[in-house]
Amino acid sequence: MEKTILIGGAAGLGSAVTSHLIGKILCSLGYYVFDYRDYPSLIKGGNNFNVLRIADQPVYSHKQKYDIILALDQGTINLHKKDLKKGGLIFGNKETGPIVQKLQGPQILANDVLIGMFFKHFGVGLKIILAAVEKEFGSKSDLIKKAVEEGYQLVETKEKLKKGQLVKYFISGNEGISIGSIAAGMDLHLAYPMTPASPVLTFLAKRQLENNILVFQPENEIAVVNMALGASFTGAKVMVGTSGGGFALMTEAISLSGMADLPLVIYLAQRTGPSTGVPTHTAQGDLKFALNAGHGEFAKIVVAPGDAKEAIIRTQEAFYLSCKYRTPAIVLGDKHLGESNYTFDELEKSKLAAVSSPVNRASSYEHNALGHTVEDIASVIKGHERRIKKIALVEKEFLKFNPVSVYGPPAGEAGKGSNLIISYGSTKGAIIDALSSLKGFRFLQISYLKPFPKEAVRREIKKSRKVILIENSATGALADVIAEQTGIIIKNKILKYDGRPFISDDIIKNIKKVDED
């Protein structure tokens, strides 16, 4: 069983909340749901939409042909009708309008009418839906429940969804980062709002008292990161969050973290650049920027989770390594990872404990063991060697954390084995979903970009016939990184730079093209 639903409407009409609620109900029934969110940078108007892909098997990406369109306005129908499957259904204003009028409620009630219609169509019991609505909206849910019931009466059950087994977890990448930071024992989260990182700020802010953490929004990103280092000096564990422009403002202090030996975790959520770019859309254009941010030479960690579940563990690892080696760690995500919802049977955390401690002296200058400023030749050399040694230590330890993962059938004989797809970060979902349709292909996911797992990457490439890089960018920076680290040049690249994430159909089509060459 597999269905793809589009829910859309002008900004402010509620498509994100509604799709989340539908997704959550389906997860409670045991289904796997992937929820993709697409919205322009405006507050009212435009067309926001979510795509929910629902299946009884794990799914990690969305599709672009819809079984049902739930339309909150006519614009949604006009825009997306072309992608409706043959025989697909549209529920929209025609159905919801009269009910909203009858209930004399606000326009937003159309969402609830659609929820009722949707679940009735699939024969899900009304009680289940009303309970979920009450849980979500609490005391103000009476009118909402009425609207759901009215919607429910409106249509017949045409298909029957059988109940799955396990209740599932429905979680976004940003939520994964957030609870990963809690699992790591974070004390402070500081951030200046910037899409697509700000959901972490608001998620943690809302839950700060129950988790005994402090969440604060300072005057700008420069303040954010310097405050973080001030707190880190006292032994507090701090994560800051931002996207490209804000990260650019932080780079001076990244170098300070490296020089002053102060732990610092940065969540960098990439969006479509350069500059302000396409703020609410996705991209992987900042890989080299993340790797090279901060002047001077010092140890740095850059780790890129591939889904919401990995986001938890990788954030913990970032804290662990940053605190142990007292150097900056970047968790590199993007809009697609951060704002998409994934479904899992379980949510695990790692057993790693991040330990920091207060220090008496910290300095941005080259300094001796007492923290005092030095300029003489021997001390300058000593300072550099101390920092370079850290790089070597991190390079040894990170190998414990599965810096690469390989999916698909084993390669077989060296040089004659199967073909290899290489990627990192949020492209994982679409690639995994495409893999079963790609005979003779393996997928190498690189999760640590710094330190770089060069041996493992070289080994996998050597075992493969064709090697193809997939990246949500215009240049395919990971190929350059691989060339620098392994000396191997990757010629085949499948790139996407329209601000939208890959879907598995894109990947299958493009891989077939490359494979025929």
Place this chain on the structure above:
Amino acid sequence: MKPEELGTKEINTWCPGCPNFSILQAVKEALSNLANQGKLNIENVAMVTGIGCHAKIYDYLNLKGFYGIHGRTLPIAFGVKLGNPGLTVIGFGGDGDTYAEGMEHFIHNCRYNADLTMLVHNNQVFSLTTGQFTPTTEKGFKDGSSPLGLAEKPINPLVLAIEAGASFVARGFALDVPHLGELITQAVMHKGFSFIDILQPCIVYHKYSLPYFNKNVYKLENHDVTDFASALTRAREWDYSYEKDVKIPVGIFYKKERPVFESQWPQLKGAWSTIQRKINWQNVTKEFK
């Protein structure tokens, strides 16, 4: 304890005769006095500095310390306070540091009113980079980066601080060590953001300041420090210019306690580093099910 005990063995590289020596002395006297009176535990004092001549004080004071980066004294100091509200935090900045590179932090820290002290060594030039103008340099100033003469009028940091909500605003004169020491004592004891703009004539790049100050500085008297309007009027008496002789008041211009930043966060109780955390994973994840 004696003031000297707060010193270090590091070689001092300030120019001989630089008024920064006097600021260093005033700080040592103020802190050792407070320690002797049992009002302060020296172990609990953390200094934060920017980058510039002023910031070298980091190497000359035997305190916990963070030698920060240019312009960022205040956010770092604020972060130290967030990380361990039990520390007595003192920031040292230059006028370039605080009013040029870090102006946004200055304004916002006046608003935040965290319990910390900011001492600005105001020499009206970027000294460590060899004498370029800053936001408090007087109009007409000529140097390597302004050979045609500076066209803008200087800002008045006292007026800015009072307007932006600082709860303790003072001006000191580096060469009057006893008076400056007293101001620093009061600033450290004040609960809230306390700011002292310290006239620190650079004897290399702003030579005419020293005789001008010696002639014109006077101590504020008969001034109600809780009177906002009067504080502004007194702060405006001198506009950081040198065109003609104008009397320059030093002392406390404004002082009025209000709730400190830290008091608004129930979870901000002590040093985070002392917290033993036990994560209840079931609780953290249940909302996703």
